[in-house]
Amino acid sequence: MLTSNLVLGAAGAGFNGGDILFQLAAFLILLALLKKYAWGPLMGIMNEREQHIANEISAAENSRKEASSLIEEQRELIKQSRLEAQGLIENAKKQGDVQRDEIIALARTEAERLKESAKLEIEQQKEQAVAAIREQVASLSVLVASKVIEKELSAADQEKLINEYIQEAGEGR
């Protein structure tokens, strides 16, 4: 009973040509239907995803490159501006120095000029004073001479008179 069951083809008596044809047809139909309705769309979406991922990766790569180039640019800019600022400071310093020297020199010459003019004025005043004294001395001596001539005087009187006049002259001043 069991042995006959195990013999090849025991399930059917004779040749099952119909089964073969049916199996073949069923499998081919299944293949076509699945390709159209299941595997095709599934493969499509998988390909689409693959494409999408590839695109995303390349986009990310691009933006990364862009970002790094931007960073480089910014760094360059910062460096440049720092240099510029340094230059500006340097310039300002230099200019300040120059200005300071100029101001000092100007002040010095001004002071010199003032001193010169003051000296000159002093000199003038002195000369004027001397001239005035000289004039008065001259007139005094003329006066003294006239007085002497006017009356004979004793030596004592003469001396007294000169002293008087000198005193007078001192008081007159």
Next chain:
Amino acid sequence: MHHEAPIVSFLGLNFNLANILMITIASVIVFIIAVLSTRTLAMRPTGLQNFFEWVMDFVKGIIDSTMDWKTGGRFHVLGITLMMYIFVSNMLGLPFSIVYDNTLWWKSPTADPVVTLTLATMVVGLSHYYGVKLKGTKEYGKEFFRPFWFMFPIKIIEEFANTLTLGLRLYGNIYAGEILLALIAGGLATGFGGHLAAIIPMLAWQGFSLFIGAIQAFIFTMLTMVYLAHKVSTDH
């Protein structure tokens, strides 16, 4: 133990109605599962779509391991369909078999040598077809005399041996599994104690059959790709 097959003669061909029923059921189940799981496709896969994408990648891996994807890509759909169909067929006979009027109606379609040999013949036939198509008749013919001319008879025998082993391996595994299930169910499970005693080996053997069914589906697909690669690739 032995059940009759419902055979009908039509147009001079013998049709085993049980086989035809089970082939149809297996095909319909595969189709429904595949369509349901791929009905709502999304860029972000969820649930069954994930599973089927895994299956696709799995079959792609099988093809990649035997030939380069440029020639192998065209067999992708064939591979997935074969694997799904054989797996579902293997599973059909596991939970129960239906015998009506001493006629076996419900079983695995792959537990019939006619079905498995048909699939095997189809695969080998496809391998020859693609061998001629992709390499040209001359190159295809030359392949039979490589590496030495006297290998020709062996090469011819190999083609038939491939077909037979491919089909009978699947048939043998599944049929043996069903026989043992039938033995456990029919021979051991008599009476209350017998039923209790049968539960453990039944569970064990069903689990093992599940494993075997999956493995055989994988092996069938793998060997299909190997035979196809053997015929279509220029260097191997």
